[in-house]
Amino acid sequence: xxxxxxxxxxxxxxxxxxxxxxxxxxxxxxxxxxxxxxxxxxxxxxxxxxxxxxxxxxxxxxxxxxxxxxxxxxxxxxxxxxxxxxxxxxxxxxxxxxxxxxxxxxxxxxxxx
Amino acid sequence: xxxxxxxxxxxxxxxxxxxxxxxxxxxxxxxxxxxxxxxxxxxxxxxxxxxxxxxxxxxxxxxxxxxxxxxxxxxxxxxxxxxxxxxxxxxxxxxxxxxxxxxxxxxxxxx
Numbered sequence: 001x002x003x004x005x006x007x008x009x010x011x012x013x014x015x016x017x018x019x020x021x022x023x024x025x026x027x028x029x030x031x032x033x034x035x036x037x038x039x040x041x042x043x044x045x046x047x048x049x050x051x052x053x054x055x056x057x058x059x060x061x062x063x064x065x066x067x068x069x070x071x072x073x074x075x076x077x078x079x080x081x082x083x084x085x086x087x088x089x090x091x092x093x094x095x096x097x098x099x100x101x102x103x104x105x106x107x108x109x110x111x112x113x
Numbered sequence: 114x115x116x117x118x119x120x121x122x123x124x125x126x127x128x129x130x131x132x133x134x135x136x137x138x139x140x141x142x143x144x145x146x147x148x149x150x151x152x153x154x155x156x157x158x159x160x161x162x163x164x165x166x167x168x169x170x171x172x173x174x175x176x177x178x179x180x181x182x183x184x185x186x187x188x189x190x191x192x193x194x195x196x197x198x199x200x201x202x203x204x205x206x207x208x209x210x211x212x213x214x215x216x217x218x219x220x221x222x223x224x
Contacts, residue, residue: 042214042216090155092155098205102212104148104155104156104158106154106155
């Protein structure tokens with residue numbers, strides 16, 4: 001158990017819909033990272049928050065947004081969903097503003113039908 | 114864009130054999146991590162290497178960071194079925210918090 005909690009574990013939704021994925025980092029960790037993993041594109045960095053503020057942005061679509069709340073949990077919002085958004089979405093956390101000691105959650109498997 | 118290439122992409126071996134997987138880039142990284150991921154689970158951090166030429170050992174696993182900090186290798190001695198999984202390398206240094214992942218090596222160790 002990494003200490004990072006992601007909910008829900010599975011999500012099935014229709015195209016055009018909007019969903020919210022939730023992540024609770026390990027106790028004491030200030031950074032939260034979101035990744036998308038699909039079969040054809042591997043693990044892709046989406047966005048990082050550090051202590052409530054956006055710290056780094058990767059290949060995140062404009063239809064996607066995220067935020068980190070004062071209690072340090074984070075949410076990833078995916079809107080106008082397309083079939084190609086089906087993937088595993090992982091959250092990772094670390095204490096520092098650095099990915100070098102990050103711990104991953106078990107992921108949310110999103111299926112868009 | 115910093116890219117990490119991992120090889121081989123797939124590796125299937127018998128229990129007891131040794132193996133090496135590689136992670137190469139044309140970019141310099143401030144640190145490099147190796148993860149193991151099992152189906153349906155998140156990646157689990159195995160090691161972080163920081164210094165060029167650094168060698169770290171974790172039981173039967175030996176990790177090496179290249180002198181120029183552009184590449185790394187993972188050597189497993191006497192592989193066991195429990196070593197089966199997707200091995201990912203990730204390089205840090207592309208901007209605050211950003212980490213570039215390789216596409217991984219899928220290892221299958223047959224009993």
